[in-house]
Amino acid sequence: MHHKKENIDIEEKVFSFKIFRFDKRKDQGPYFECFNVKAKKGMTVLEALLKIQEDQDPSLVFRYSCRGAVCGSCAMIINGHPNLACRIQLANLPSPEVLIEPLPNFEIIKDLIVDMEPFWKAYRMVEPWLMPGEREKQGEHLVTEKNRAQIDQFVNCILCACCYGACPVVSRDEDYLGPAALAKLFRFIRDSRDKRNWEDTFKRLDNEHGAWGCDTVFRCVDACPKQVRPTDGIEALRRRMVLRPFIRQAAHEAKSESK
Amino acid sequence: MRNEVLSYDVIVIGGGLAGLMTSLGVTGSQKLALFSKVHPLRSHSLAAQGGLNAALGNVPGSADDSWEKHTFDTIKGSDYLADQDAVEIMCRMGPEVVYELEHWGVPFSRTPECKIAQRPFGGADYPRTCYATDRTGHVLLHTLYEQSCRKNVEVFSEWLVTSLVIEDNQVQGIIALHYESGEVRAFSARVVVFATGGYGRVYGNSTNALINTGSGIAVAYRAGVPIKDLEFVQFHPTTLYGTNILITEGARGEGGILVNNKGERFMKRYAEKLMELAPRDIVSRSMTTEILEGFGFENAYLHLDLRHLGREKIMERLPGICDIAIDFAGVDPVKEPIPVQPGQHYSMGGIDTNEKGETKIRGLYAAGECACVSVHGANRLGGNSLLETVVFGKIVSTHLREFLKSQGDTRDASFLDKALEKEKQRIEELLKRKGERRYTEIRDELRRVMFADVGIFRKEEELRRACEVVQRLKRDYRDVSVRHKSRYFNFELINVLELEGMLDLADIISRGALARRESRGSHFRTDYPKRDDPNWLRHTLATFTPNGPEFDYKEVKITRYAPQERKY
Ligand SMILES: Cc1cc2nc3c(=O)[nH]c(=O)nc-3n(C[C@H](O)[C@H](O)[C@H](O)COP(=O)(O)OP(=O)(O)OC[C@H]3O[C@@H](n4cnc5c(N)ncnc54)[C@H](O)[C@@H]3O)c2cc1C
Numbered sequence: 001m002h003h004k005k006e007n008i009d010i011e012e013k014v015f016s017f018k019i020f021r022f023d024k025r026k027d028q029g030p031y032f033e034c035f036n037v038k039a040k041k042g043m044t045v046l047e048a049l050l051k052i053q054e055d056q057d058p059s060l061v062f063r064y065s066c067r068g069a070v071c072g073s074c075a076m077i078i079n080g081h082p083n084l085a086c087r088i089q090l091a092n093l094p095s096p097e098v099l100i101e102p103l104p105n106f107e108i109i110k111d112l113i114v115d116m117e118p119f120w121k122a123y124r125m126v127e128p129w130l131m132p133g134e135r136e137k138q139g140e141h142l143v144t145e146k147n148r149a150q151i152d153q154f155v156n157c158i159l160c161a162c163c164y165g166a167c168p169v170v171s172r173d174e175d176y177l178g179p180a181a182l183a184k185l186f187r188f189i190r191d192s193r194d195k196r197n198w199e200d201t202f203k204r205l206d207n208e209h210g211a212w213g214c215d216t217v218f219r220c221v222d223a224c225p226k227q228v229r230p231t232d233g234i235e236a237l238r239r240r241m242v243l244r245p246f247i248r249q250a251a252h253e254a255k256s257e258s259k
Numbered sequence: 260m261r262n263e264v265l266s267y268d269v270i271v272i273g274g275g276l277a278g279l280m281t282s283l284g285v286t287g288s289q290k291l292a293l294f295s296k297v298h299p300l301r302s303h304s305l306a307a308q309g310g311l312n313a314a315l316g317n318v319p320g321s322a323d324d325s326w327e328k329h330t331f332d333t334i335k336g337s338d339y340l341a342d343q344d345a346v347e348i349m350c351r352m353g354p355e356v357v358y359e360l361e362h363w364g365v366p367f368s369r370t371p372e373c374k375i376a377q378r379p380f381g382g383a384d385y386p387r388t389c390y391a392t393d394r395t396g397h398v399l400l401h402t403l404y405e406q407s408c409r410k411n412v413e414v415f416s417e418w419l420v421t422s423l424v425i426e427d428n429q430v431q432g433i434i435a436l437h438y439e440s441g442e443v444r445a446f447s448a449r450v451v452v453f454a455t456g457g458y459g460r461v462y463g464n465s466t467n468a469l470i471n472t473g474s475g476i477a478v479a480y481r482a483g484v485p486i487k488d489l490e491f492v493q494f495h496p497t498t499l500y501g502t503n504i505l506i507t508e509g510a511r512g513e514g515g516i517l518v519n520n521k522g523e524r525f526m527k528r529y530a531e532k533l534m535e536l537a538p539r540d541i542v543s544r545s546m547t548t549e550i551l552e553g554f555g556f557e558n559a560y561l562h563l564d565l566r567h568l569g570r571e572k573i574m575e576r577l578p579g580i581c582d583i584a585i586d587f588a589g590v591d592p593v594k595e596p597i598p599v600q601p602g603q604h605y606s607m608g609g610i611d612t613n614e615k616g617e618t619k620i621r622g623l624y625a626a627g628e629c630a631c632v633s634v635h636g637a638n639r640l641g642g643n644s645l646l647e648t649v650v651f652g653k654i655v656s657t658h659l660r661e662f663l664k665s666q667g668d669t670r671d672a673s674f675l676d677k678a679l680e681k682e683k684q685r686i687e688e689l690l691k692r693k694g695e696r697r698y699t700e701i702r703d704e705l706r707r708v709m710f711a712d713v714g715i716f717r718k719e720e721e722l723r724r725a726c727e728v729v730q731r732l733k734r735d736y737r738d739v740s741v742r743h744k745s746r747y748f749n750f751e752l753i754n755v756l757e758l759e760g761m762l763d764l765a766d767i768i769s770r771g772a773l774a775r776r777e778s779r780g781s782h783f784r785t786d787y788p789k790r791d792d793p794n795w796l797r798h799t800l801a802t803f804t805p806n807g808p809e810f811d812y813k814e815v816k817i818t819r820y821a822p823q824e825r826k827y
Contacts, residue, residue: 023747025747041501042502042587053750053751054699055699058742058743058749058750058751059745061748061750063297063301064469064470065297065302065468065469065470066301066303066306066468066469067469067502067504068306068468068504068505068583068587069582069583069586069587070305070306070397070579071300071302071306071468072300072301073297073298073301087586089587109439109748110748113748123408124408127409128405128408129363129364129405129406129409130362130363130364130402130405132362135362138358139315139358139374140357140358140361140362140367140374140375141361142372142373142374143366143367143369143373144369144373145368145369145370145371145373145376148366148367148391151366152366152392155366155391155394155398155401156397158300158305158397188364191366193364194364
């Protein structure tokens with residue numbers, strides 16, 4: 001979602017927030033509640049939510065931390081689109097009526113706070129850490145700036161789960177790993193320092209809950225507030241899975257040549 | 260599980276770089292738990308942009324850089340208040356730790372020779388700041404978190420540690436509040452490590468994450484641990500006007516210049532040689548002077564101009580800055596200068612430790628921004644804080660392993676039980692209070708007064724006023740009630756609990772600043788504009804008493820570098 005930057009004067013203008021409420025411990029079902037907030041120059045959706053929590057209803061809860069669109073805590077659905085609440089300024093919203101809902105595809109704990117555990121579980125499943133070969137005796141691995149730039153967009157993922165919330169496959173298959181985890185795996189596969197055994201990795205993901213689950217409808221790409229394109233990573237993983245025998249063959253030949 | 264006390268060898272409080280690094284150094288046979296008030300990946304460390312310093316000598320013009328030169332720059336930058344033995348350790352270990360991080364997967368930017376790229380940073384004679392574009396904190400935090408997943412570190416996320424239990428000068432454990440259930444529980448540990456970060460949000464106009472209330476330092480203080488040099492507060496020169504989101508020093512390192520409303524590159528009048536890359540305290544004061552003298556824009560900000568770097572370089576080296584400027588100020592740095600003003604940024608002071616990260620309490624350690632070793636003295640150089648988190652995280656993990664091996668288990672569960680009862684009562688009482696005051700009023704006034712009167716320029720009158728306001732706010736705090744009574748995700752309760760700690764820290768900062776009648780690094784007194792080594796080349800120590808902090812002083816460790824005047 002692209003927000004046009006305009007210098008609209010919103011000072012003192014009243015914005016009405018229609019917010020999803022649900023308390024899994026006591027509510028039968030969710031409901032919406034409206035709160036009015038007087039805007040200030042530069043005010044973000046997160047600041048408005050904090051204002052509501054502080055001045056109107058302390059029982060309204062949501063996660064936050066950095067307020068600068070880098071930590072990924074405050075992902076939620078704003079006017080129907082996943083985004084970070086701290087990244088959207090009221091001045092850039094199309095109307096003073098704002099609809100706020102929690103990220104879909106998660107169990108709701110309370111209001112805008114969802115249970116992220118399935119997301120973290122999928123993340124851990126792909127073994128998201130570098131598996132280098134032998135440590136060089138001295139200094140750093142040599143890496144080209146080109147290779148670093150190739151993995152850059154996947155490195156930039158802040159794991160806010162906007163993509164997971166937007167993914168149609170996750171919504172029908174809770175065992176699907178989801179865009180962020182698969183893109184994270186590709187970040188390592190593509191890293192020239194990583195020497196993991198692809199066979200092992202791919203064996204577990206060569207199925208419809210893994211790399212083949214994706215519908216390639218690019219909802220994750222649309223949802224990402226950091227311009228990551230998870231689908232590109234997933235497609236690249238698929239290519240590698242399919243080409244694996246040839247890659248293996250090529251590696252084998254290269255080895256025997258160098259002997 | 261409800262009332263049973265979980266027992267660990269080591270409890271690390273904090274899931275930022277310092278906490279994760281410490282955890283990774285704890286061996287598998289030792290039972291470890293990491294506590295964090297947010298998921299570790301939401302810790303403030305990830306906002307770091309510019310990079311971390313290590314004398315690798317990877318780029319042109321730095322072949323003869325060395326850890327000794329890094330040490331000297333750091334000590335000079337600290338205005339000679341840093342402990343020189345500690346600085347030596349940090350700078351010497353720098354390269355080894357950076358290589359280790361690289362082997363764990365940190366995707367550093369690269370030189371044409373495929374080595375780790377380095378950029379110039381303020382107060383350094385060589386380009387020695389290793390970086391990953393302008394998202395260095397993000398990649399470091401993600402990499403360390405990835406390693407913690409590999410090692411299966413047990414994490415208690417969204418638990419606020421509210422007190423530390425010490426008996427007989429020995430750590431017994433901690434007490435923490437679970438956000439979701441509201442449960443208050445005790446956890447027993449032989450070793451506790453504080454890695455809880457800074458207190459930026461005690462101030463208005465801070466670059467810090469909203470969660471940076473300094474509650475860890477406050478918890479340690481309340482438990483009787485001395486707090487060192489808290490009056491030294493770093494103000495970063497370039498924060499985005501309005502939101503105070505940081506615009507990295509790397510932007511100036513890459514060639515960005517500061518300009519006033521006459522179009523003048525004014526830094527030449529303040530730091531002839533290093534200009535925009537003089538240390539932060541100097542640049543922040545120069546900017547504030549320009550604004551006060553009427554050379555700012557709207558009397559509030561100056562321009563950071565990157566346009567001459569060209570789109571390609573800006574996009575390659577500073578993509579995150581572009582996002583921030585566009586998202587939060589509607590300014591595209593390729594086409595327009597960025598409006599910037601100085602803002603609170605970093606806590607040089609903190610929990611008093613020695614060069615091993617040990618406090619004076621047996622089994623209690625601190626690392627990272629919450630600690631004061633001191634490697635930054637009166638002014639931290641950019642890029643040295645990330646380095647401190649990883650170096651001292653590693654050092655602490657080494658020493659705590661030895662401690663566990665050499666010391667018997669002397670815990671006595673009854674102390675923890677008693678402390679838990681007391682803590683539960685304290686929280687009950689908070690919830691029952693009927694006072695009229697709102698925590699937000701007190702918090703907001705505190706932030707205003709700290710920035711205005713204990714800020715970049717300080718003087719007796721204002722400092723006295725600030726001390727009085729803080730006293731009044733502490734009294735008002737007793738009339739704060741928690742309107743929301745539920746236990747479940749009670750952020751009001753959490754904020755009220757943390758506010759008490761913020762007031763404690765403000766008390767220490769403002770009184771310490773009033774007492775220190777000299778100017779050194781970030782602490783600038785217009786009424787005492789000179790550094791005064793005979794009287795003030797010493798660390799401030801504040802210890803909790805029910806009537807406020809009791810101050811004491813301790814000598815600075817000088818090894819090789821005799822104090823000289825700082826010129827840039
Ligand atoms: C915007 C910005 C940019 C920066 N850029 C640079 C840079 O380029 N180079 C550089 O060297 N330095 C930089 N710094 C400074 C550096 O980022 C920090 O000093 C450093 O990351 C602090 O790390 P830490 O691990 O000590 O604390 P943090 O990362 O702040 O982590 C603190 C942890 O403690 C937890 N915690 C706190 N209190 C409690 C409690 N009571 N109970 C439970 N958990 C608690 C938090 O949840 C968190 O996990 C920057 C700082 C800012 C503000």
